[in-house]
Amino acid sequence: MDDPREEGSLCQACGKRYKVDVWIPKRFWRKITPRRDNLEAGLLCGPCALERIEQLFGFAAFRLVERR
Numbered sequence: 001m002d003d004p005r006e007e008g009s010l011c012q013a014c015g016k017r018y019k020v021d022v023w024i025p026k027r028f029w030r031k032i033t034p035r036r037d038n039l040e041a042g043l044l045c046g047p048c049a050l051e052r053i054e055q056l057f058g059f060a061a062f063r064l065v066e067r068r
Contacts, residue, residue, distance in 0.1 A: 011045035013052075018045035023067065024053075031056055 008017040012034040024032070026040075032052035035042035044052070053060060 009043050009045075011048055012043050013048040014045065016045060020046060022046045022049055024049060028053060028056075 006017050008019040009021075010017055029042075030039040032044070032049060033039055033042040034044060053062075
């Protein structure tokens with residue numbers, strides 16, 4: 001069971017907590033968001049987000065960049 005005292009955000013797909021945010025362009029996010037009622041909202045951990053992108057687009061390559 002999830003402990004709300006743990007740090008991090010709660011993934012709305014798998015229910016696990018995560019501490020690394022992955023910024024996903026809106027054109028992709030609107031297709032994978034767990035919130036069908038608000039396409040700009042929702043929380044997904046990295047593995048769930050990438051799994052949904054893979055299901056939608058098949059093989060894809062993305063570049064991880066640091067944002068400050």
